[in-house]
Amino acid sequence: MQIEKLPRQINPRRQNQRRSVKPRRRTPAKSSRLKYGNILSLTAAAIAIAWIVTIPFRSHRVAEPPIVSQPPTISPLPVQGTSNPPSNQSDRTFSYNVKIPPNQIYSQxxxxxxxxxxxxxxxxxxxxxxxxxTLIDVSNSNAHTFAGYQNQTPRFPASVAKLFWMAGFYGALEKGLIQKDESSFTSDLKQMIQVSNNDAASRILDTITDTESGGELSGQxxxxxxxxxxxxxxxxxxxxxxxxKLTxxxxxxxxxxxxGPKGRELQLRSNSPKPIRNQVTTDQAARLLYEIYTRQAVSPLASRKMAYLLTRDLNPKAWKxxxxxxxxxxxxxxxxxxIYFGSKVGYTSGSRQxxxxxxxxxxxxxYILVIFADDPAYARNETIFPQMSRHVFERLNARGPK
Incomplete structure (x- = not known):
């Protein structure tokens, strides 16, 4: 329904001149002045309080995963490009791109x-x-040094295996062996690395190897x-x-x-009193971390993505x-x-890594610090890893780059 607009009525001016009246200025009462002053004071105080309260949130930012420069004495290692053409699905042969272990120097x-x-x-x-x-010091850009204790002994890695599955996933993706878009796996990658979710890890491992869990198989x-x-x-x-071993x-x-494992997963473990388990050395876990943070693992872009997934927030408000x-x-x-802290943990009732x-x-x-403790005593002890970690930090931080 349209509303008809009426013309504005204009009162005609009167012919006679009216005596001008000087307007009186109203002086605000004292209580009114105080009221406005209180409002201004309260506003300023509220702004100040808000600024103070939000300091932790404004100063706290997600750390950019750092890049570690390789020492000049180490020749650049071959790195795959950021993308590969689709591969023939009948040939799923692919391998990790960094063929030569890091040339690090032993440090007494x-x-x-x-x-x-x-x-x-x-x-x-x-x-x-x-x-x-395994301990690797990478603070000196001229030489990266290492030391270890039983660091080449294969041990059960528990969920640290997921660190390797992550690298394997990006290797298969860039080889063209994974047909789905990377975004289809974003949730599973985050769940596998940041939450250590076994369901997500199961799907990622199946994707990498083109296998799936199920009943027993036989023959070919x-x-x-x-x-x-x-x-x-x-x-x-x-x-x-x-x-x-990461299968x-x-x-x-x-x-x-x-x-627990059933069907073909149990067959994989040989179904014996001493079943086949994943086996990784602390040197191998340290090497992969080193290659991720020197942007060599799979490709510079893949390494950066992996470093982001590994990044942890140490503020107790974020994790307690x-x-x-x-x-x-x-x-x-x-x-x-x-500080910047990136890690992957492993834990079972019989081990801590x-x-x-x-x-x-x-x-x-x-620096890079890797500790594997394959014994129930370490699983029960919640203070030993923090104590060891603090000891290394204080020693290296007090010393500085060397």
């Missing part, structure tokens, strides 16, 4: 620190036969399935990761309804109320909050 000074960690474990009456440690079907699953071992072994899944896996956090009882718990990259904001300390 670092060895003293590693030996001190072993002594800490001994003082806590924890078994050292099941303990492995079993052999074909085993060969496909073992591709993840070959991927790293071809690049000098000798003896590494078995972590349990429980809820979408499969399995508390999260029951699935990977900080409590591990290497990051005892460290300052304002972690591979971590640490960098202070002033670059006084930049």
């Amino acid at each position: 000074e670092l060895q003293v620190i590693v030996d001190e960690l072993v002594n800490i474990a001994t003082s806590k009456k924890l078994p050292t036969a099941s303990l492995s440690i 079907k079993l052999q074909t399935w085993l060969k496909k699953r073992q591709q993840i071992n070959a991927f790293f072994q071809a690049a000098g990761y000798e003896g590494i 078995t899944k972590n349990y429980p896996i809820y979408y499969l309804g399995q508390e 109320n999260d029951p699935s956090n990977s900080i409590k009882g591990f290497l990051g718990e005892s460290l300052p909050t304002k 972690e591979a971590a990259f640490i960098r202070t904001l002033d670059d006084r300390a930049i």
Whole structure:
């Protein structure tokens, strides 16, 4: 319905002149002036309080995963491009791109620190036969140094295996072996690395190797399935990761309804009193972290994506109320909050593991620390990893680059 607009009525001016009246200025009352003053004071106070309260949120930013420069004495290693043409799906052969292990220098000074960690474990009456440690100092751009304890002994990595599956995924993706878009796996990658979700890891491992869990197989079907699953071992072994084993899944896996391996997954483990388990050395875990943070792993872009997935927030507000956090009882718990920290933990009722990259904001300390402790005593002890981590941090931070 349209509303008719009426013309504005204009009153005609009167002919007679009216005497002008000087307007009186109203003086605001004293109480009114006080009222406005109070409002201004309260407003200023509110702004100040808001500024103070939001300081932690304004100053806290997600750290950019750092890049570690390789020493000039190390020749650049071959790195694959950021993309590859689609591969023939009948040929799923692919291998990790960094074929030569890092040329790092053994350091007696670092060895003293590693030996001190072993002594800490001994003082806590924890078994050292099941303990492995690798420490790499990358704070000096001219030379990267290392030391270790039983660092070439293969051990059960628990969920640290997911670090390798992540690299395998990006290797298969850039080889063209994964037909789905990368975005289809964003959630599973985050869940696998940041939450250590076994369901997500199961799907990622199946995607890499073109396999899936299921009932028992026999004959050629079993052999074909085993060969496909073992591709993840070959991927790293071809690049000098000798003896590494990464074929078995972590349990429980809820979408499969399995508390442990069944069917062909049990056949993979040989179904014997001493089943085949994943095996990784602390040197191998440290090497992969090193290659990620020097932007060599798979490709510079893939390395950057992996570093983002590994990045952890050490602020207690970010993790204390999260029951699935990977900080409590591990290497990051005892460290300052304002540093860069990237890691992947492993934990079972019979073991505790972690591979971590640490960098202070002033670059006084930049290092990789990997600890595998394959014994129930370490699983029960929630203070040993934080204590060891703090010891290394204080020693290297006090010393500075060397």
